[in-house]
Amino acid sequence: MSAVPGFPGGAAVSNLRVYDWEAADGLHGGTPHVHTASSEAYVVVAGRGEVHTVTPEGSAADALAPGTVLWFGPGTVHRLVNHGGLEITTVMQNAGLPEAGDAVFTFPRAVLADRAAYEAAARLSQDAPEEERAALARARRDLAVEGYLELVAAPGEDGGEALREFHRLAAEIVRPRVEAWREIWREGVEREAELTRRQLASLERGDPGAMAEAAVVRTEPLPGPRHFGMCGRLRKRRPRPSGGADGPAR
Template sequence: MTTPLFPGGVAVSGLRVYDWEAEDGCRAGSPHLHTASSEGYVVTAGSGEVHTVSATGRAVYRLEPGEVVWFSPGTVHRLVNHGDLELVVVMQNAGLPEAGDAVLTFPAAVLDDPLAYAAAAALPADAGDAERADAARARRDLATRGYLELLDDLERRGDAALAELHARAARLVQPRVAHWRSLWESTVAAETERTREQLVSLASGDPGLLGEAGVVRGEPAPGERRYGMCGRLQSWKWPSA
């Protein structure tokens, strides 16, 4: 048996949501969606909201310690910090979000230009903390501008506005999908197959993989919390299948 993945092939991270004020007065993270992975929140401290746009329309969910909220791919979501909001974030398909599964809600012209999108989404790799913070805030502000345009468009055209955003997101990530499939097949799909084979063994009275049981302790990623889309992230190193 290989080194076990975190249960379900998910990844978890600790998130301190940005408290930078946006142009609409909300202290919030960067609105975005995921194209292949579901996401969940377990609120551990503070208070706030998550604002969503999905096939069922717009919604606002209160976030306080003990609240659990999750949503499927395609849901536009924006975390709003009312004070010291902290979450444990659970991401489906560990590895895919890090490989570009998320698409920020930049204005349409940026989403339609892969080079412009890449430039707007990137943070400077070799820069001090203050410069990286400025870049993360500028990225958040551009995503917020596109998000507010989306909300206006939803008022005018309804579901067609969200459908157009989804189409733009799909076109943007299409070149990455072959790599994602390889990652997914070697991790989540392999873990699912391992479980299927283990159920076959157990059904015949065979212990199967039980004799190869193992334990993994997650190692924190080095350095300070990194600047994520929605806030400062504490992450851990995840084993490959």
């Protein structure tokens, strides 16, 4: 077993300051999208806002305020709306999959149906100057809002079919990535499950097992400006063994 444990359950955590850019419908916020294989949780730490979602049950809006904890499964179309200073700690299932393309933006159907057009519209280089990255992130957000508004405007039974069609297109977009995703999943979630299986077997024998490798892990923010993410400016963190600058607990 590893002496430096991963985050519980093979999940990932990041801090998100939601965009305050105004969209075509007058709302301020992030880029509507869906996760094809992962659940996501929000823990609101500051500000106010809403998360707008689309599921087979229809459209909904849930208020977000400090202390709110909310999560949703794969296939849930979601859009963060910022009413002022909205900051969230996100907990993402299947660490590594979102970065490997698990998320699909709600671009208009013509873009979703053309893989090359989709990839071009979704691409965002983090190496470009900040102003250029901001412009590209905002243009990507605006295109996704355009498709999102078409999706939620579909009336009655057509709305359900529109969501099913979006899901089909999203699955087709990510299909070539699934083989690589399996390896990420094996190294993350499956590995964590296997470690627990081994530990239960050890305890059944009266053997402390992994308890002999007890460890505390702290994180520190990566240097440099926040990244431009799907819904806002992301601050990622890297783990390090505890007992560093702060010293051991007393």
